[in-house]
Amino acid sequence: MKIDRDTDELLWAAAESPDDSVREQFAKRYPHLRAELATRRTMVQVLRQSKPNANLNLAERYLPSARNERRAFPRLAWIGAGSVLLVGLAFGSFAVVRYFGVKPREEKSVVSAPLPAPELKPRPVIEASDSGEMKSIVPPVNERGTAPRPDESNPANKPIELPTKSLRLMRALDLISKQSGLAFTVLPDVKDQALELGDAGALGPTVTLSLQEAVDLIERCASVRILDNGTEGYLVLPMDKVTNAPDTSANESGGMPSVSRGG
Amino acid sequence: MTSEAAEIANIPFDEETALVRRCLAGDAAAFDRLYARYRDKVYVLAMGILMNPDDAADAVQETFSLAYRNLPKFRAKSRFGTWLFRIAVNSAIQFSRRHKYRSRLTSLDDAAAVPAPGGDERNFDEGALRAAMACLKPEDRAVLTLFYWEGLPLEEIGESLGCAPNAAKTRLYRARERLRSQLRKESASP
Numbered sequence: 001m002k003i004d005r006d007t008d009e010l011l012w013a014a015a016e017s018p019d020d021s022v023r024e025q026f027a028k029r030y031p032h033l034r035a036e037l038a039t040r041r042t043m044v045q046v047l048r049q050s051k052p053n054a055n056l057n058l059a060e061r062y063l064p065s066a067r068n069e070r071r072a073f074p075r076l077a078w079i080g081a082g083s084v085l086l087v088g089l090a091f092g093s094f095a096v097v098r099y100f101g102v103k104p105r106e107e108k109s110v111v112s113a114p115l116p117a118p119e120l121k122p123r124p125v126i127e128a129s130d131s132g133e134m135k136s137i138v139p140p141v142n143e144r145g146t147a148p149r150p151d152e153s154n155p156a157n158k159p160i161e162l163p164t165k166s167l168r169l170m171r172a173l174d175l176i177s178k179q180s181g182l183a184f185t186v187l188p189d190v191k192d193q194a195l196e197l198g199d200a201g202a203l204g205p206t207v208t209l210s211l212q213e214a215v216d217l218i219e220r221c222a223s224v225r226i227l228d229n230g231t232e233g234y235l236v237l238p239m240d241k242v243t244n245a246p247d248t249s250a251n252e253s254g255g256m257p258s259v260s261r262g263g
Numbered sequence: 264m265t266s267e268a269a270e271i272a273n274i275p276f277d278e279e280t281a282l283v284r285r286c287l288a289g290d291a292a293a294f295d296r297l298y299a300r301y302r303d304k305v306y307v308l309a310m311g312i313l314m315n316p317d318d319a320a321d322a323v324q325e326t327f328s329l330a331y332r333n334l335p336k337f338r339a340k341s342r343f344g345t346w347l348f349r350i351a352v353n354s355a356i357q358f359s360r361r362h363k364y365r366s367r368l369t370s371l372d373d374a375a376a377v378p379a380p381g382g383d384e385r386n387f388d389e390g391a392l393r394a395a396m397a398c399l400k401p402e403d404r405a406v407l408t409l410f411y412w413e414g415l416p417l418e419e420i421g422e423s424l425g426c427a428p429n430a431a432k433t434r435l436y437r438a439r440e441r442l443r444s445q446l447r448k449e450s451a452s453p
Binding site: 008009012039040043044046047048049050051052054 | 302303306307310311316388389392393407411412436439442443446
C-alpha cells in the first residue's frame with residue numbers, strides 16, 4: 001500500500017498524539033489506513049515505554065570536578081619537565097668531565113689470550129732534521145731484495161780473496177786468517193799440501209769467497225777438517241783423526257765430529 | 264556597544280547559565296550540580312544510541328569530561344542541556360564506531376523476543392523493537408531517542424544534531440520509516 005508523504009506525516013502525527021480523538025478523526029477520514037494507524041500507534045507506545053531507567057551507579061562514578069582536574073598534571077608539562085631534566089643531565093655530565101677531570105673509563109679488551117709475538121722487522125731510524133721535520137732513514141737495500149746488507153765488521157762476513165794458481169794449504173789458511181782476522185790452529189799431523197781448486201780455478205787468477213765458502217773449499221780440496229772453535233777461531237785437523245767423518249761413518253754425536261788425539 | 268557585548272547582554276539568564284558561570288569562576292560544586300541534573304538524561308540518550316548499559320555509562324563519563332574541559336567554549340547561545348546533548352550524541356556515535364563489533368551481537372533475551380515467523384507486526388513487544396533498533400545506524404537511533412525518550416522539540420533536536428529543524432524533521436521521518444521497515448522485515452523473516 002503506497003501512502004503519499006503528506007498522508008504519511010499525518011499518520012505519524014496521529015499515532016504519536018496522546019489524544020484519542022485525533023486518531024478517531026483520522027480513522028474516519030482515512031478508513032483504509034486504520035490498521036496502519038494501529039500498527040504505528042503500537043510502535044510508538046512500545047518505543048516510548050522502552051525508555052531505560054536511570055543508572056544508579058552513575059552517581060558513584062568518576063565525577064570531573066575542578067579539584068580532580070587540577071590534580072592532573074598536563075601532558076605538555078610532563079614533556080617539558082622531562083626535556084629540561086634530560087638537558088640538565090647532559091650539561092651536568094659534560095661539566096663533570098670537563099672541569100673535574102673525570103676521564104671516561106677505558107674499555108678493556110675482551111681478548112684474554114696472549115697476543116702472538118710480533119715478527120721482528122727492521123725498524124726505520126727516525127731522526128729530527130734541522131728544519132724540524134722528522135726524516136726516516138730506510139736501511140740499505142741490496143740487489144736481491146729488502147734484506148739488509150751484511151755487516152762487514154763481522155769477520156764471517158768479510159770477503160776472502162784467494163789465488164787460484166799454485167796455492168798450498170798453509171798459504172791459504174794464512175791468507176784467510178789475515179783477511180778475516182780469525183786464528184786457525186793447525187794440528188801437527190796436518191801436512192802442507194797443494195790445493196787443486198777445480199772449477200774455482202777457471203774463474204780467474206783470484207776468487208773472492210765468504211769465510212764459510214773458503215773454509216768449505218779448503219775442506220774439499222785438502223784432506224783436512226776445519227772446525228769452528230768459537231771465539232778462538234778455527235781448528236784444522238787431518239781427516240784421519242776425525243772418527244765420524246761424513247764419508248767414513250754415521251754421525252753418532254749429533255753431527256759434530258769428534259777428535260781423537262793420537263800419540 | 265560592541266557585538267560581543269550585545270551578544271552577552273542577550274544571553275538568557277537562567278539557573279543553568281548561572282551554574283556554568285560559577286563553574287568557570289572556580290566553583291567545583293556548580294559543575295557537580297549540573298552533573299546531578301543531567302547525568303540520567305545523558306545516560307538515557309547514550310543508552311538509546313549504544314544499547315548497552317556499560318557502554319552508555321562510559322559514554323556519560325566521556326561526555327561530562329568533554330563538557331568540563333570545553334566549558335569555557337560554551338557561548339550560551341542555546342540551553343546548556345542542548346549543548347550537552349550535542350556532546351553526548353557525538354561521543355556516543357564515536358563510541359559506537361569504535362566498538363562497532365558489539366552492534367553485531369544480540370543478547371539471547373533480545374533474540375527470544377523476536378516474533379515468530381509470519382506473525383503480525385502489531386504484536387511485537389519491547390524486545391522485538393530493541394532488536395530492530397539494533398539494526399539501525401547510530402545516527403537514526405540518536406534522533407529517535409531524542410524525540411521519543413527525551414521528548415525534545417525539533418528545534419532542540421536540530422541543535423543537538425548540529426542541523427536545522429527541517430533537517431531534523433526529515434531525519435526523524437526517515438529513521439521512523441527505517442525502524443518500521445526493520446520491524447516488518449524481522450516479522451516476515453523465517
